[in-house]
Amino acid sequence: MQPLPREYNFAELERKWQQRWEEMGIYRFDWKDTKRIPFTIDTPPPYPSGELHMGNVLNWTYFDIVARYKRMQGYNVLFPQGWDCHGLGIEIQVEKENKIRKRDVPPYQFRKWCEQLVEKYITIMKEGILKLGCSIDWTTEYRTMNPDYWRRTQLSFILLHKKGFMYQGTHPVNWCPSCETAIADAEVDYERREGTLNYIHFPFVDSSESLLIATSRPEFIPACVAVEVNPKDERFKKYIGKKVTVPLVNRTVTVIGDEAVDPNFGTGVVQICTYGDKDDVKTVMKHKLPVIMLLSENGRINDNGGKYAGLTTKQARKAIIEDLAVAELLEKTEKLMQEVGVCDRCKTHAEILEVKQWFMKTRSLADDVEKTANEVVWYPDYMKTRLIDWARSLDWDWVISRQRMFATPIPVWYCKHCNEIILAKEEWVPIDPKLKNPRIEKCPRCNGREFVPEQDVFDTWMDSSITCAVHAGWPDLKDWRRRFPADVHPSGIDIIRTWAYYLMVRHLALFNETPYRSCLINGMVLGSDGRKMSKSLKNYVAAPEVLNKCGSDATRQWAAGGGATGSDIPFRWPDVEFGRRFLVKLWNVSGFTSKLLADYTPSELIEPVLQPLDKWILSKVAKLTLKATEAMERCQFNVAIEEIRNFTWHAFCDSYVEAVKDRLYKPESHGKPQRLAAQKTLYEVLYRVLQLLAPITPHLTEEIYQTMYAADKGFKSLQESPWPKLDTIMEDERAEKRGDLVVALIAEIRREKAEKRMPLNTPITKLTVYAGDYSASEAIIESKEDIIGACKIGNLNVLPEEGTGREVIQYPHVQFIAEYQKE
Numbered sequence: 168m169q170p171l172p173r174e175y176n177f178a179e180l181e182r183k184w185q186q187r188w189e190e191m192g193i194y195r196f197d198w199k200d201t202k203r204i205p206f207t208i209d210t211p212p213p214y215p216s217g218e219l220h221m222g223n224v225l226n227w228t229y230f231d232i233v234a235r236y237k238r239m240q241g242y243n244v245l246f247p248q249g250w251d252c253h254g255l256g257i258e259i260q261v262e263k264e265n266k267i268r269k270r271d272v273p274p275y276q277f278r279k280w281c282e283q284l285v286e287k288y289i290t291i292m293k294e295g296i297l298k299l300g301c302s303i304d305w306t307t308e309y310r311t312m313n314p315d316y317w318r319r320t321q322l323s324f325i326l327l328h329k330k331g332f333m334y335q336g337t338h339p340v341n342w343c344p345s346c347e348t349a350i351a352d353a354e355v356d357y358e359r360r361e362g363t364l365n366y367i368h369f370p371f372v373d374s375s376e377s378l379l380i381a382t383s384r385p386e387f388i389p390a391c392v393a394v395e396v397n398p399k400d401e402r403f404k405k406y407i408g409k410k411v412t413v414p415l416v417n418r419t420v421t422v423i424g425d426e427a428v429d430p431n432f433g434t435g436v437v438q439i440c441t442y443g444d445k446d447d448v449k450t451v452m453k454h455k456l457p458v459i460m461l462l463s464e465n466g467r468i469n470d471n472g473g474k475y476a477g478l479t480t481k482q483a484r485k486a487i488i489e490d491l492a493v494a495e496l497l498e499k500t501e502k503l504m505q506e507v508g509v510c511d512r513c514k515t516h517a518e519i520l521e522v523k524q525w526f527m528k529t530r531s532l533a534d535d536v537e538k539t540a541n542e543v544v545w546y547p548d549y550m551k552t553r554l555i556d557w558a559r560s561l562d563w564d565w566v567i568s569r570q571r572m573f574a575t576p577i578p579v580w581y582c583k584h585c586n587e588i589i590l591a592k593e594e595w596v597p598i599d600p601k602l603k604n605p606r607i608e609k610c611p612r613c614n615g616r617e618f619v620p621e622q623d624v625f626d627t628w629m630d631s632s633i634t635c636a637v638h639a640g641w642p643d644l645k646d647w648r649r650r651f652p653a654d655v656h657p658s659g660i661d662i663i664r665t666w667a668y669y670l671m672v673r674h675l676a677l678f679n680e681t682p683y684r685s686c687l688i689n690g691m692v693l694g695s696d697g698r699k700m701s702k703s704l705k706n707y708v709a710a711p712e713v714l715n716k717c718g719s720d721a722t723r724q725w726a727a728g729g730g731a732t733g734s735d736i737p738f739r740w741p742d743v744e745f746g747r748r749f750l751v752k753l754w755n756v757s758g759f760t761s762k763l764l765a766d767y768t769p770s771e772l773i774e775p776v777l778q779p780l781d782k783w784i785l786s787k788v789a790k791l792t793l794k795a796t797e798a799m800e801r802c803q804f805n806v807a808i809e810e811i812r813n814f815t816w817h818a819f820c821d822s823y824v825e826a827v828k829d830r831l832y833k834p835e836s837h838g839k840p841q842r843l844a845a846q847k848t849l850y851e852v853l854y855r856v857l858q859l860l861a862p863i864t865p866h867l868t869e870e871i872y873q874t875m876y877a878a879d880k881g882f883k884s885l886q887e888s889p890w891p892k893l894d895t896i897m898e899d900e901r902a903e904k905r906g907d908l909v910v911a912l913i914a915e916i917r918r919e920k921a922e923k924r925m926p927l928n929t930p931i932t933k934l935t936v937y938a939g940d941y942s943a944s945e946a947i948i949e950s951k952e953d954i955i956g957a958c959k960i961g962n963l964n965v966l967p968e969e970g971t972g973r974e975v976i977q978y979p980h981v982q983f984i985a986e987y988q989k990e
């Protein structure tokens with residue numbers, strides 16, 4: 168066996184293996200293999216943001232641990248990688264960098280800039296993912312902005328349209344006035360913001376009295392279509408059906424009754440406007456009220472606002488409050504903390520506009536989503552309620568059209584004469600209707616020959632919510648269903664309502680089947696101060712900094728061990744540094760082992776005679792294998808890494824290796840078969856540790872494997888070695904119990920020497936052990952050679968009775984008296 172060098176340079180070593188693995192092609196999915204069972208990971212294609220952050224590191228470490236573990240278990244693992252390119256973030260950045268608005272330049276130019284920016288961002292993120300050492304099959308790499316991917320998105324739309332899931336309609340939608348596009352419920356965040364509650368008089372038409380309403384959005388007064396009270400509210404029920412005048416605009420509206428009104432909010436009387444919030448939408452639909460659209464797409468008041476036309480909502484609010492005060496209709500204003508829906512990209516207050524949009528029928532799938540979510544395995548289990556609650560909470564169908572540019576085009580035209588919708592045929596895609604006409608001569612309804620392209624584009628989630636099928640090979644490979652549903656869909660806790668949900672509804676609608684068998688959830692990365700990591704909080708750490716400073720294997724240990732799967736995980740430098748120290752410990756014990764195994768060949772003719780301590784550590788490592796395997800099966804990576812590190816550091820390095828050093832160095836006083844037993848045990852236990860660690864710290868374990876084991880074991884890479892079976896090393900309860908006592912005794916003797924400030928190799932002329940009973944004394948006598956060797960004892964005397972002396976920790980009935988050579 169080859170010895171390991173004394174020191175190692177992790178940066179060099181990690182880079183070397185990342186290159187070699189790629190050259191070896193060991194992470195390629197074998198598309199033709201029909202023997203091994205495929206295991207497919209639905210890697211969520213990231214949105215290129217131009218940097219790899221610690222949250223990404225956490226995600227990819229999870230994906231990669233699963234991929235490597237399953238590969239060692241013999242699966243044909245599909246670990247693909249795509250990039251979810253389209254979207255507002257890129258457009259906004261391009262506008263900023265080029266100091267333009269998207270409509271200032273030709274669409275072709277704008278799109279090109281977007282593509283260039285995406286490529287730049289992908290390069291940066293890819294470098295980070297490579298540095299983390301992820302076992303991705305890079306031959307699968309794809310970009311959703313490429314026409315070949317458009318084809319899949321557009322095809323799925325056409326199929327769903329034919330199945331009746333896609334429809335066009337004029338409905339209220341969430342709208343970001345700053346991004347100037349419709350946004351889905353999932354893109355609306357809720358923030359607590361301070362506003363004002365305004366108390367305003369609405370005079371009755373037939374009397375001099377007035378009704379005092381309270382509203383936080385007085386700028387919507389020009390769009391007021393009713394005033395509402397609770398019919399159970401004794402104060403106001405008599406007014407239901409009466410008419411009031413809307414201040415400033417002098418329009419008459421009716422007082423209506425609805426039990427949804429909270430009598431305790433404000434004055435108990437509210438105005439209904441189109442649309443101040445989602446409740447207004449419900450009321451307008453329920454009571455069939457008229458709609459006065461007040462806002463234009465850029466969020467300014469339109470002509471329906473009369474003298475306020477052209478103002479922003481903020482300007483209009485100020486002007487209207489002033490005018491109300493002048494008209495003596497403003498009773499008072501007070502501060503109010505309220506939940507406000509904001510655009511998740513730009514944090515602008517999201518409005519509700521009624522615009523013609525494309526929708527996917529998703530609410531009708533809520534029962535299916537619930538049923539399927541219950542069949543999926545969730546890690547951790549409680550996360551499934553997040554998906555179910557979300558599906559149940561949705562008021563509206565999914566608005567899938569956007570008024571942007573950098574996105575997949577909607578493959579639709581309209582007949583210029585009769586407005587008939589011309590849906591692209593399946594074989595036409597990919598197609599951009601703005602550049603190409605439909606391949607038909609005339610409109611099937613009116614024989615018109617002119618067509619107008621759909622200007623809207625798809626929501627980015629339309630691209631990224633078909634990945635389970637796309638990764639499997641849909642629609643091109645005939646056998647794609649062999650790889651579908653995905654075995655695991657990994658997702659962040661914050662995107663269950665988007666990613667996990669959209670995947671579910673799209674695939675259920677398209678294929679009547681769940682897209683994934685299991686869902687692995689990671690939490691958020693917190694800063695060292697316990698708050699969510701963010702640049703503005705100054706608790707932000709960039710992933711490249713961590714990877715450069717401590718290497719991938721140490722960083723991965725932080726990700727795996729930082730907390731329970733699904734929980735938020737704080738980033739702490741000491742955790743990464745602890746990972747580094749563990750690697751050094753592993754390297755050193757491997758170096759020591761490699762030297763002592765220089766003359767060892769596993770097929771030695773002499774039969775090794777296993778000593779009690781050999782059996783002890785072998786049983787412990789068998790137990791570790793069981794625990795680590797169970798933890799990996801349940802995606803409890805923190806449990807796996809803790810168990811492996813504890814075993815390696817304490818049972819293996821501190822106890823076993825120390826106890827058998829003498830046997831290894833001095834075969835003459837122990838016997839050759841006994842030495843061979845220690846060698847064989849070291850050989851087996853270290854190999855097992857390397858294998859169990861291989862999914863979490865792949866680089867260092869590979870280096871040790873290649874130097875020490877590859878020639879004998881014969882696997883091209885440790886990553887290709889089969890995950891240890893649970894029965895190859897037997898558990899031995901008796902050996903463990905007895906061994907525990909022996910290592911505790913040795914540790915106590917060493918502790919005594921340390922306390923007396925003696926070197927650990929100080930000879931003990933005589934050691935008397937009071938073992939307390941026969942079974943304990945028998946255990947000690949069985950291992951006496953190792954005890955004598957480890958503690959340099961001249962004469963060991965073990966008595967099966969209680970006595971006096973230094974007590975062994977956790978064994979109060981065992982004491983010893985050590986006599987040292989007189990100076």
Ligand SMILES: [Zn+2]
Nearest residue numbers: 343346510513
């Ligand atoms: Zn926005």
Ligand SMILES: [Zn+2]
Nearest residue numbers: 582585610613
């Ligand atoms: Zn027509």
